[in-house]
Amino acid sequence: MPAKLVFLGRLEDIVGTGELAVTPGPLEQVLTTLDPALAVELLGERVRMALNGALLGDSDAVVLAEGDELAFLPPVSGG
Amino acid sequence: MPAKLVFLGRLEDIVGTGELAVTPGPLEQVLTTLDPALAVELLGERVRMALNGALLGDSDAVVLAEGDELAFLPPVSGG
Amino acid sequence: MADVRLLGEGFSPPEEMAAFTAAHPAAGGIVSFLGQVRAEPGPHAVEALELKHYAAMTLPGMEALAAATRARWALDGLLIIHRYGVMHPGDPIVLVAAAARHRRDAFAAADFAMDHLKSQSWFWKREKTAAGWRWIEPRPDDHRDLARW
Amino acid sequence: MADVRLLGEGFSPPEEMAAFTAAHPAAGGIVSFLGQVRAEPGPHAVEALELKHYAAMTLPGMEALAAATRARWALDGLLIIHRYGVMHPGDPIVLVAAAARHRRDAFAAADFAMDHLKSQSWFWKREKTAAGWRWIEPRPDDHRDLARW
Numbered sequence: 001m002p003a004k005l006v007f008l009g010r011l012e013d014i015v016g017t018g019e020l021a022v023t024p025g026p027l028e029q030v031l032t033t034l035d036p037a038l039a040v041e042l043l044g045e046r047v048r049m050a051l052n053g054a055l056l057g058d059s060d061a062v063v064l065a066e067g068d069e070l071a072f073l074p075p076v077s078g079g
Numbered sequence: 080m081p082a083k084l085v086f087l088g089r090l091e092d093i094v095g096t097g098e099l100a101v102t103p104g105p106l107e108q109v110l111t112t113l114d115p116a117l118a119v120e121l122l123g124e125r126v127r128m129a130l131n132g133a134l135l136g137d138s139d140a141v142v143l144a145e146g147d148e149l150a151f152l153p154p155v156s157g158g
Numbered sequence: 159m160a161d162v163r164l165l166g167e168g169f170s171p172p173e174e175m176a177a178f179t180a181a182h183p184a185a186g187g188i189v190s191f192l193g194q195v196r197a198e199p200g201p202h203a204v205e206a207l208e209l210k211h212y213a214a215m216t217l218p219g220m221e222a223l224a225a226a227t228r229a230r231w232a233l234d235g236l237l238i239i240h241r242y243g244v245m246h247p248g249d250p251i252v253l254v255a256a257a258a259r260h261r262r263d264a265f266a267a268a269d270f271a272m273d274h275l276k277s278q279s280w281f282w283k284r285e286k287t288a289a290g291w292r293w294i295e296p297r298p299d300d301h302r303d304l305a306r307w
Numbered sequence: 308m309a310d311v312r313l314l315g316e317g318f319s320p321p322e323e324m325a326a327f328t329a330a331h332p333a334a335g336g337i338v339s340f341l342g343q344v345r346a347e348p349g350p351h352a353v354e355a356l357e358l359k360h361y362a363a364m365t366l367p368g369m370e371a372l373a374a375a376t377r378a379r380w381a382l383d384g385l386l387i388i389h390r391y392g393v394m395h396p397g398d399p400i401v402l403v404a405a406a407a408r409h410r411r412d413a414f415a416a417a418d419f420a421m422d423h424l425k426s427q428s429w430f431w432k433r434e435k436t437a438a439g440w441r442w443i444e445p446r447p448d449d450h451r452d453l454a455r456w
Contacts, residue, residue: 008359008431009359010431010433010442050363050364052363053364053367071361073361075445076426076430077430077431077432077442077443077446077449087280088210088284088293089282089284089293091210092293129212129214129215131214132214148214150212150215153282154296155278155281155296156281156282156283156293156294156297156300171324171325171328172322172324173321175321175339176320176321179320179321179341183346183397184345185343186343187342187343188339188340188341188343189338191337191338191410191414192328192339193335193336194336194337196333197333247332261342261452262452264340265340265414265418265421268338268414269414272410276410299411303411
């Protein structure tokens with residue numbers, strides 16, 4: 001069972017899809033399977049990450065397990 | 080043509096009427112025709128006066144002309 | 159322009175809000191305040207409320223307040239409706255709405271107008287409870303609210 | 308309790324306000340904020356607006372905001388409705404209403420909830436003008452608003 005990356009807001013346009021199934025493992029390793037320019041964008045300082053709906057701290061080391069959902073959240077602009 | 084005194088809020092209850100026709104003249108003189116206890120109430124420091132819809136200053140000397148309307152305004156409590 | 163009304167009859171706040179909103183399509187935000195007669199159980203329950211006004215001053219004062227509010231914030235529209243007469247629990251008393259391009263302006267304008275309607279407008283209120291009719295004095299809060307501006 | 312909804316379809320703010328008001332007869336005051344898609348003429352006119360949400364976080368975040376708002380002010384009721392999806396000029400985007408015994412609480416609660424919905428809720432907005440779709444970045448104002456609390 002794969003893990004899932006979710007791209008919100010403008011990141012969805014940049015990636016070209018809102019969701020991507022990936023092989024579980026450490027995030028660094030997962031990102032090597034993506035376009036390098038895209039990986040840089042995802043790790044930008046204004047992009048936050050949430051694992052299964054819970055926001056991650058900046059320094060949290062992320063290892064994706066099977067079925068995990070990792071979301072990339074650019075700055076919000078609601079209402 | 081008489082002048083008119085108008086009593087607002089609780090003053091209407093105290094006077095027993097909302098309006099009173101009076102003979103024109105200086106206010107002091109007009110008030111002598113009323114019950115003295117009532118006159119004291121009307122001149123209380125929390126009661127303001129308006130002549131023909133315009134608020135009067137505390138020290139304005141009031142002389143009622145024919146057709147004038149003098150209103151006694153207790154503290155407001157709207158909305 | 160501002161829509162300012164002093165009404166002796168009941169009105170429908172949702173209908174007024176629908177009309178006001180429709181009249182200001184360019185406003186990004188609309189803030190409203192609705193004051194209504196509280197419906198509460200118990201021995202101190204208000205059975206009726208009466209607001210008296212003074213024809214020579216009350217509506218002119220509301221219009222001056224509307225002008226001052228419009229002058230102070232950038233608004234697309236301003237609505238002030240205030241009842242007088244006898245009202246019962248659940249009846250609307252006052253409706254203020256401010257439409258603005260920026261949310262902050264709409265909030266501040268509605269808040270300012272309400273503070274001044276409460277403590278500086280020419281209304282006198284009495285309430286009827288089981289103990290009979292009683293004139294309401296202004297609350298210290300009302301003056302404190304006013305001092306914010 | 309708070310009534311918190313994340314909607315993919317349009318809604319009627321006047322109907323929601325009528326129902327909310329009827330549900331809180333003991334509240335003396337109800338403050339509402341309605342945000343709608345601006346209808347403006349001209350070359351920069353917004354033809355459509357899209358709000359994206361994230362199912363795992365957006366509604367839970369709105370519910371946490373409602374709980375925080377209720378904990379901070381003495382409210383009889385709180386309503387938060389937020390749209391997602393594609394909207395057009397004149398469509399309602401967000402409706403917040405706070406019912407309280409005291410006017411000040413209702414104003415502050417609605418203001419607080421809106422500031423946080425604007426700048427801390429998980430929504431992403433893009434607008435379509437004659438030049439095409441464009442993602443909207445947060446405004447510096449939004450962060451300034453938040454710093455007030």
